[in-house]
Amino acid sequence: MSIHVALNHITRYRYDRPVRLSPQTVRLxxxxxxxxxLLAYSLKVDPAKHFINWQQDPHANYLARITFxxxxxxxxxxxxxxxxxxxxNPFDFFLEPHARTFPFAYEESERGDLAPYLATGRWGRxxxxxxxxxxxLARTEQSATDTxxxxxxxxxxxxxxxxxxxxxxxxxxxPEETLERAAGSCRDSGWLLVQLLRRVGLAARFVxxxxxxxxxxxxxxxxxxxxxxxxxxxxxxxxxxxxGAGWIGLDP
Numbered sequence: 001m002s003i004h005v006a007l008n009h010i011t012r013y014r015y016d017r018p019v020r021l022s023p024q025t026v027r028l029x030x031x032x033x034x035x036x037x038l039l040a041y042s043l044k045v046d047p048a049k050h051f052i053n054w055q056q057d058p059h060a061n062y063l064a065r066i067t068f069x070x071x072x073x074x075x076x077x078x079x080x081x082x083x084x085x086x087x088x089n090p091f092d093f094f095l096e097p098h099a100r101t102f103p104f105a106y107e108e109s110e111r112g113d114l115a116p117y118l119a120t121g122r123w124g125r126x127x128x129x130x131x132x133x134x135x136x137l138a139r140t141e142q143s144a145t146d147t148x149x150x151x152x153x154x155x156x157x158x159x160x161x162x163x164x165x166x167x168x169x170x171x172x173x174x175p176e177e178t179l180e181r182a183a184g185s186c187r188d189s190g191w192l193l194v195q196l197l198r199r200v201g202l203a204a205r206f207v208x209x210x211x212x213x214x215x216x217x218x219x220x221x222x223x224x225x226x227x228x229x230x231x232x233x234x235x236x237x238x239x240x241x242x243x244g245a246g247w248i249g250l251d252p
Contacts, residue, residue: 002086004039005212007232009079018071028079029062030209039082046076085212093245095147102147103201114241117203120195124176131199151240151250158252162189187236189252194238203241211235
């Protein structure tokens with residue numbers, strides 16, 4: 001059984017005098033490969049006198065390039081969408097035989113396409129220690145020799161070790177900063193997980209989108225009941241590429 005939800009997102013800027021806006025690039029439309037099905041989408045822009053061109057970037061993400069011929073004292077961008085929320089089994093996939101245990105190597109036919117998602121760097125002592133612990137987990141824990149079990153455990157460890165906080169400052173913390181502070185926003189912990197996965201040889205990418213959580217009709221009998229009220233916000237997480245399954249989401 002699915003639920004249809006309507007989301008309204010308004011971004012507004014006000015200026016103390018008429019200004020000339022440079023071309024604006026807006027990335028507020030879910031990607032065509034999103035697992036959640038969109039039933040309707042609209043983007044409204046004010047000032048009304050503008051020109052909009054829809055494009056796709058090299059990763060197939062939608063983006064709107066908007067130009068404004070006249071000066072304006074404000075800018076308003078409104079997104080309305082209707083999405084179908086359905087219960088999905090996150091483990092409803094089968095891995096290729098060579099990828100069922102970790103570590104594994106991608107096949108030659110995959111490595112070229114995945115090269116951008118394997119690029120990483122050296123971040124610092126804390127990152128290297130945390131990486132070593134993750135690799136030790138894969139070598140010594142019997143359950144972690146299974147690829148899916150290893151990913152679940154790594155995701156669980158990050159959720160335990162990095163305290164979630166709402167951070168309004170722009171930008172993303174480096175993995176070293178997130179580990180040093182043992183705290184970060186969703187984008188910080190998501191980027192940390194991306195870098196850890198890449199360093200152990202798994203293709204990973206950073207994902208952003210909308211988080212929609214609905215109040216339960218009835219209290220849960222055997223666990224948390226979820227939010228007290230319907231809740232929506234921008235969110236970020238990680239996806240890892242598993243042969244046979246494709247891109248699988250992980251949210252630390």
